[in-house]
Amino acid sequence: MPPPPRPRRPSAGTPTLSRPRAAGHGAGSGRTPAHALSHEEAQARLAAAAEALRVPLSPVQRDQLTRYLDLLLKWNRVYNLTAVRDPAEALTHHLLDSLAIVPSLRRRLPGRARLLDAGSGGGLPGVVLAIACLEWDVTCVDAVAKKATFIQQVAVELALPHLHGVHSRVESLPSANADLIVSRAFASLRDFTTCTAAHLAPGGTWVAMKGKEPLDEMRDLPPGVEVFHVEHLAVPGLEADRCLVWLRPAAQVHG
DSSP: OOOOOOOOOOOSSSOSSOOOOOSSSSTTTTSOOOOOOOHHHHHHHHHHHHHHHTOOOOHHHHHHHHHHHHHHHHHHTTSOSOSOOOHHHHIIIIIIHHHTTHHHHHHHOOSOEEEEEETOTTTTTHHHHHHHOTTEEEEEEESSHHHHHHHHHHHHHTTOTTEEEEESOGGGSOOOOEEEEEEESSOOHHHHHHHHGGGEEEEEEEEEEESSOOHHHHHTOOTTEEEEEEEEOOOTTOOSOOEEEEEEETHHHHO
C-alpha cells in the first residue's frame, strides 16, 4: 500500500480543518448539552474498564485514549464523525467497545502484525487498537476525506507513527497484505469480505464487530469464505449484545 499523505502539525493560525463553532446560532443550536466528563473521571473509568477486560494500559496510553476522545468530540461539532455526542456515552460506546476486542485480537496476533480497519469512520476501532497495541501497524481506510484527514491528525497529535489514515474506497487500494482486516458497522459480512479480499495476507483473517450474532449474514457469505468462530463480548458499562465474527478463506481450512 502506498504511504498516506503526511499530515501537518496543527497550527494556531492555519488549522488543518476549521475549528468547531461554539454552540448558539449555528452547529449544535437547540440541542441538549452533553454531560460533562472530566479528564480525571475519564481516566478512572478507562483504568477500571481496562482492568476488567485484562487489557494493560500505561498512564501514557490512558492519556492518549482520553485525548483521542476529546479530539473526536471536538471535530464532531463541525464534521459528522459520529452520531454520539455525549462524552460519557462516547467513552462507553466507542472507546470501551473498541477496547473490548483487544484480548481476542491479541490471542490471534501475539506479536507484530499489520491491520487494516475497513470503513474506519472516525477511527473506530483502528485508533484504539493503535494506542493499546503498539506492536501493530494499523491503517484506517475511509471513503470520506474528512474522516481520513482526522485520523491522520490524530496520529500526529498523539505521536502514533504506526497509525495511518487513508482516503479511498477500500476496494480501490493496492493490496494491503494485512494479517487481520477488521470492521465495525461497515457492511454486511458478504460485502465486507468481498470488497477487502484482495487485502488479506496469506494465512490472514477477517473479524467483524457485530451486535447480535448475524445469522442471516453468516448464511449469505460468498463461496470460499467461512466463519470459524463467533465470540460474544461483555463491554464494561454497556448493556447491549456484542460479538466478534471471525472469518477466513475456506482454502485455509480445506487447502
